[in-house]
Amino acid sequence: MIETTGSLxxxxxxxxxxxxxxxxxxxxxxxxxxxxxxxxxxxxKSIVLNFELAKKYGGKTNLRFDDTNPAKEDEKYVEAIKExxxxxxxxxGKVAFFASDYFEELYQLAIQLVKAGxxxxxxxxxxEIRRMRGIPIEPGEESPYRDRPxxxxxxxxxxxxxxxxxxxxxxxxxxxxxxxxxMHLRDPIMYxxxxxxxxxxxxxxxxxxxxxxxxxxxxxxxGITHSLCTLEFEVHRPLYDWYLDQLPEFTPRPRQIEFARxxxxxxxxxxxxxxxxxxxxxxxxxxxxxxxxxxxxxxxGYTPASxxxxxxxxxxxxxxxxxxxxxxxHSVREDLNKITPRVMAVLNPLKIVLTNYPENQVEEMExxxxxxxxxxxxxxxPFSRELFIEREDFMEDPPKKFFRLGPGRMxxxxxxYIIQCDEVVKDAQTGETQELHxxxxxxxxxxxxxSGLKVRGTLHWVSAQHAxxxxxxxxxxxxxVEDPAGEKDMDYRDLLNPESLIVLPAAxxxxxxxxxxxxxxxxxxxxxxxxxDKDSAPDKLVFNRTVTLKDSWAKLAKKK
Ligand code: ATP
Ligand code: MG
Numbered sequence: 001m002i003e004t005t006g007s008l009x010x011x012x013x014x015x016x017x018x019x020x021x022x023x024x025x026x027x028x029x030x031x032x033x034x035x036x037x038x039x040x041x042x043x044x045k046s047i048v049l050n051f052e053l054a055k056k057y058g059g060k061t062n063l064r065f066d067d068t069n070p071a072k073e074d075e076k077y078v079e080a081i082k083e084x085x086x087x088x089x090x091x092x093g094k095v096a097f098f099a100s101d102y103f104e105e106l107y108q109l110a111i112q113l114v115k116a117g118x119x120x121x122x123x124x125x126x127x128e129i130r131r132m133r134g135i136p137i138e139p140g141e142e143s144p145y146r147d148r149p150x151x152x153x154x155x156x157x158x159x160x161x162x163x164x165x166x167x168x169x170x171x172x173x174x175x176x177x178x179x180x181x182x183m184h185l186r187d188p189i190m191y192x193x194x195x196x197x198x199x200x201x202x203x204x205x206x207x208x209x210x211x212x213x214x215x216x217x218x219x220x221x222x223g224i225t226h227s228l229c230t231l232e233f234e235v236h237r238p239l240y241d242w243y244l245d246q247l248p249e250f251t252p253r254p255r256q257i258e259f260a261r262x263x264x265x266x267x268x269x270x271x272x273x274x275x276x277x278x279x280x281x282x283x284x285x286x287x288x289x290x291x292x293x294x295x296x297x298x299x300x301g302y303t304p305a306s307x308x309x310x311x312x313x314x315x316x317x318x319x320x321x322x323x324x325x326x327x328x329x330h331s332v333r334e335d336l337n338k339i340t341p342r343v344m345a346v347l348n349p350l351k352i353v354l355t356n357y358p359e360n361q362v363e364e365m366e367x368x369x370x371x372x373x374x375x376x377x378x379x380x381x382p383f384s385r386e387l388f389i390e391r392e393d394f395m396e397d398p399p400k401k402f403f404r405l406g407p408g409r410m411x412x413x414x415x416x417y418i419i420q421c422d423e424v425v426k427d428a429q430t431g432e433t434q435e436l437h438x439x440x441x442x443x444x445x446x447x448x449x450x451s452g453l454k455v456r457g458t459l460h461w462v463s464a465q466h467a468x469x470x471x472x473x474x475x476x477x478x479x480x481v482e483d484p485a486g487e488k489d490m491d492y493r494d495l496l497n498p499e500s501l502i503v504l505p506a507a508x509x510x511x512x513x514x515x516x517x518x519x520x521x522x523x524x525x526x527x528x529x530x531x532x533d534k535d536s537a538p539d540k541l542v543f544n545r546t547v548t549l550k551d552s553w554a555k556l557a558k559k560k
Contacts, residue, residue: 027059063092139179301531301546330553
């Protein structure tokens with residue numbers, strides 16, 4: 001739900017005011033991705049805004065692909081985008097729309113503008129057009145082709161469409177004002193020739209509409225009431241309105257409203273750069289769990305609810321800002337804390353042998369699945385003579401404050417017994433600790449402890465003979481600097497965090513996880529939240545770390 005307590009965000013306020021004025025108004029928004037890459041967390045903010053707003057006020061939301069540049073777009077992105085929007089939990093109705101559905105209609109509207117003397121074919125070179133556009137503080141220069149007769153324009157425009165001209169040899173421009181202080185109104189290009197097959201219209205078209213021409217008219221044709229976009233389009237708004245002014249048949253008209261895009265620390269959000277990371281092999285693909293893409297976050301273990309909560313938490317602002325990645329991580333912890341079972345997994349195993357525990361005995365220890373949620377029940381975890389604990393939970397020469405295991409020290413094994421370390425067995429050659437020989441206290445069993453022993457540390461563990469092998473992938477932020485896009489004289493590829501992925505190939509997890517499927521999520525006690533990766537197989541489970549347990553945002557929230 002969009003926040004309703006407190007004040008409404010400024011876009012919602014506009015919607016509420018519009019509804020108060022026009023009782024019969026049906027709110028109609030759209031999400032307009034260009035299918036030239038996968039969606040990222042920034043897009044999620046826009047998706048949540050558009051869909052939730054319409055949902056709340058009884059309206060609807062279109063999914064419309066802005067597929068006006070065949071040189072960069074692809075059907076595979078269309079499919080991926082649909083999948084992501086669906087996974088987030090949104091429904092765009094029976095059909096997805098495409099700007100390319102309107103190519104013929106847009107062409108006819110352009111002819112209407114030419115006939116009205118509002119558009120002309122310019123045969124200046126790209127370079128000339130750029131030069132004559134000038135700079136904002138001085139007027140530009142009018143093209144020598146600007147005042148050619150309407151008939152000639154119609155003829156040339158038709159020829160452009162029929163493919164009689166080379167790419168770059170001419171464009172159709174709106175005739176507005178070469179002296180406007182707004183550069184977007186200096187006779188903007190409406191159509192350019194692109195000689196590339198389009199993923200939907202094939203080779204039918206040789207000319208393609210520019211974003212500004214296609215967008216507002218597509219909004220109008222679909223009956224969009226509120227066209228929400230990011231701040232960089234604010235300067236395009238006069239053009240958005242100018243086109244609609246020329247086409248009075250479109251009433252009522254859509255209204256463009258801009259909001260601040262989402263920027264996240266340690267994250268790049270430009271699709272161009274994300275594509276470069278994929279193509280350059282810096283990550284394993286668009287859905288690499290380190291990518292800020294929706295499919296990457298999904299593979300990393302994020303839930304749709306956590307992404308929605310995050311999007312609503314950051315809110316809708318009018319000014320650019322930078323959001324702490326920690327807030328996104330907080331949102332997923334908050335959700336996973338409630339929904340995931342807490343299980344035991346040893347990422348870096350060290351074997352311990354309980355020398356006084358009977359050789360063939362196995363006990364079933366009862367472990368509560370999630371203390372936050374009784375309905376999740378409990379499970380049995382086998383306990384036996386040989387166990388694995390975390391290598392870092394043992395120190396041969398521990399400082400005083402180390403409450404874990406050391407020679408002669410005692411700890412409790414979670415939901416099991418208290419043990420004491422008697423002997424450290426080392427590899428003769430390397431001197432590395434190979435295993436620990438310990439004794440357990442039979443009367444210290446969790447739940448029926450009569451031993452009277454007091455220990456400070458509790459360790460997680462798995463039974464060696466029952467454990468399942470796993471590979472664990474520890475992910476961290478992809479960039480080592482807070483604002484990779486802001487480091488102007490550095491290539492962002494040199495700012496990648498070399499420790500963004502650490503693979504632990506020999507982890508051991510409790511048998512309860514044996515039949516886990518990709519996207520199953522768990523809390524590994526003391527270690528963080530993890531989910532099963534799509535690379536997982538029954539004989540070799542693969543887990544991705546979604547996020548560690550330490551939450552700096554939760555502490556801040558409590559202090560307030
Ligand atoms: P990029 O700049 O990364 O290439 P884009 O904005 O060109 O992305 P589109 O596919 O055109 O990508 O975006 C679809 C919609 O998502 C647009 O309405 C755009 O304003 C919105 N959007 C894109 N990035 C963000 C962001 N970081 N925060 C909020 N909305 C965004
Ligand atoms: Mg765009």
